[in-house]
Amino acid sequence: MPASESTSGSSFGDSAGPVPSRARPLAVHTWASALAVTVIVLVWALAGAGYFWPMWVILALALPLAVHAWVALMRRRPGLWRRTHMSFALAVHTGTWLCLTLFFIGLWLASGAGAFWPVWPILGLAVLLAAHASVVFFTSEAQRDLNERIDVLTSTRRGAVAAQDAQLRSIERDLHDGAQARLVALGMSLGMAEQKLDAADPGAAREYLAEARAGAEHALRELRDLARGIHPPVLADRGLEAAVRSLADLSPTTVAVSVDLPTRPAPAVESAAYFVAAEGLANAIKHAHASRVDIRIELRERSLVLEVIDDGAGNADPLGSGLDGLRQRVQALDGNLRLASPPGGPTVLSVELPCAS
Numbered sequence: 001m002p003a004s005e006s007t008s009g010s011s012f013g014d015s016a017g018p019v020p021s022r023a024r025p026l027a028v029h030t031w032a033s034a035l036a037v038t039v040i041v042l043v044w045a046l047a048g049a050g051y052f053w054p055m056w057v058i059l060a061l062a063l064p065l066a067v068h069a070w071v072a073l074m075r076r077r078p079g080l081w082r083r084t085h086m087s088f089a090l091a092v093h094t095g096t097w098l099c100l101t102l103f104f105i106g107l108w109l110a111s112g113a114g115a116f117w118p119v120w121p122i123l124g125l126a127v128l129l130a131a132h133a134s135v136v137f138f139t140s141e142a143q144r145d146l147n148e149r150i151d152v153l154t155s156t157r158r159g160a161v162a163a164q165d166a167q168l169r170s171i172e173r174d175l176h177d178g179a180q181a182r183l184v185a186l187g188m189s190l191g192m193a194e195q196k197l198d199a200a201d202p203g204a205a206r207e208y209l210a211e212a213r214a215g216a217e218h219a220l221r222e223l224r225d226l227a228r229g230i231h232p233p234v235l236a237d238r239g240l241e242a243a244v245r246s247l248a249d250l251s252p253t254t255v256a257v258s259v260d261l262p263t264r265p266a267p268a269v270e271s272a273a274y275f276v277a278a279e280g281l282a283n284a285i286k287h288a289h290a291s292r293v294d295i296r297i298e299l300r301e302r303s304l305v306l307e308v309i310d311d312g313a314g315n316a317d318p319l320g321s322g323l324d325g326l327r328q329r330v331q332a333l334d335g336n337l338r339l340a341s342p343p344g345g346p347t348v349l350s351v352e353l354p355c356a357s
Contacts, residue, residue, distance in 0.1 A: 025068075025072075026068055026069060026072045029064075029065055029068050030065060030069075033061045033062075033065050036057070036061060037054070037057070037058055037061060040054045040057050040058075041054050055110050056110065059103060059106050059107060059110065062103070062106075063099060063100070063103045066099040066102070066103075067095070067096055067099050070092070070095035070096070070098075070099065071092055071095070073095075074088060074091045074092060074095065075088075076327070078331070079336060085136075085137070086136065087136050089132075090132055090133060090136045093129055093132050094129060094133075097125050097126065097129045100121075100122075100125055101118070101122050101125075104118035104121055104122060105118050189208045189209070189211045189212035190208070190209075190212050192208045193205045193206075193208035193209045193212065234246050235270060235271065235274050236267075239264050239270065240259070240261065240264070240265070240270045240273055240274060240297065241257075241259040241261065241297075243270075243274050244257055244259065244274065244277050244295055244297070245257050247277060247278055247281055248281075248295070251281060251285065251293070252285065253284075253285055253290060253291060253292065253293060254291065254292045254293070255281065255292075255293045255294075255295060256292070256293070256294045256295070257295050258294070258295070258296045258297070258298075259296075259297045259298070260297070260298040260299065261297060261298070261299055261304070262299060265304050265353075265355045266355065268333060269304055269333060269353045269354075269355055272329050272330055272333055272335070272351075272353060273297065273304060273306050273351065273353060275326065275329065276306055276308070276326050276329075276330065276337070276349070276351045277295055277297075277306060277308060279323070279326050279349075280293075280295070280308030280310075280349040281293055281295065281308060283316065283347075283349075284308065284310035284312055284347065287312075287313075287316065288310050288312020288313050288314065288316065288345065288347055289312050289313060290310035290311050290312035290345075290347075291311060291312075292310070292311050293308065293309065293310045293311075294307070294308075294309040294310075295307070295308050295309075296309070299355065300352075302354060302355055303335075303352045303353060303354050303355060304352070304353045304354075304355050305350065305351070305352050305353075306350065306351045306353070307348060307349070307350045307351075308347075308348070308349040308350075309346055309347070309348050309349075310345065310346060310347050311345055311346050312345050312346075312347060313343075313344065313345060314341045314342050314343050314344050314345035314346065314347050315341055315342070315343045315344075316339060316341035316347050318339045318341070323337070323339065323349075326351075330351055330353065333353055333354065334354050335351060335352055335353040335354060336351070336352045337349075337350070337351050338350050338351075
């Protein structure tokens with residue numbers, strides 16, 4: 001039986017569907033580079049293992065991979081550059097300069113570590129970086145805020161479009177494999193029942209009609225489950241607190257829910273918070289094998305803050321596709337998602353979503 005409990009006070013996953021992770025292109029790039037390095041080292045070894053010439057190819061492959069990883073990190077963790085009042089472009093420029101600096105030093109070491117010639121290209125590129133930083137930091141505050149807003153909207157719009165596309169594909173797949181197949185079987189059962197009635201075989205017709213009724217019930221149940229996954233009716237009718245408590249009631253583990261919201265937030269904020277709670281709870285049960293989960297929701301200043309805390313095994317993957325989909329959903333609302341999951345737990349999934357005053 002589901003076990004749930006509520007804390008005192010006002011009344012705190014599988015996400016809406018798998019979302020393509022922005023980490024996948026980086027993973028493909030990493031594996032392709034590793035495969036190329038492996039092949040080259042094998043060729044070197046089979047050719048006699050003399051002078052280690054593969055280091056030149058390794059350096060050439062490492063530079064674009066490092067830049068790719070840096071750009072992916074900046075897109076995934078915008079707080080890293082927003083806290084220092086940088087723009088996304090300046091953050092990418094800074095990382096690229098660091099990667100080129102290490103690349104030049106690597107070339108210098110590989111070529112014998114003679115006169116330190118990398119100082120000249122490093123200084124030249126540093127001058128360009130300093131000029132870029134001067135433009136960013138000495139621009140008027142209003143213009144800087146506008147540029148940052150453009151960067152944020154560009155990034156979050158791309159993530160929101162990807163998340164929406166993945167959700168639509170998931171709905172299409174569920175309809176095709178579930179309700180549509182049952183409705184086709186329902187039509188066939190009704191057709192057979194019609195034939196048996198024409199053949200004056202009411203017993204067989206009654207069996208086909210019973211199958212059709214069962215099929216209709218299954219199709220209706222699947223459609224209801226699909227609609228609940230898109231936007232649960234209880235969320236629209238009774239709000240976030242009731243929706244999260246219904247998740248707790250259906251959970252096979254103990255869930256403590258605490259919600260302190262003086263008013264209902266905007267529907268988009270409620271929906272994002274609900275799916276974060278659902279994903280966090282599902283992950284705690286399925287992957288962390290938690291025996292207790294605490295879901296806390298409150299209004300801090302002008303933001304809705306949601307925390308999902310479990311006592312499971314910890315060591316959750318912050319780059320998983322489910323969390324990436326949630327991150328895109330949250331960032332589309334100018335929110336932030338953070339995950340702390342040390343080995344052995346506890347895991348804390350926290351989200352901050354701006355609310356209109």
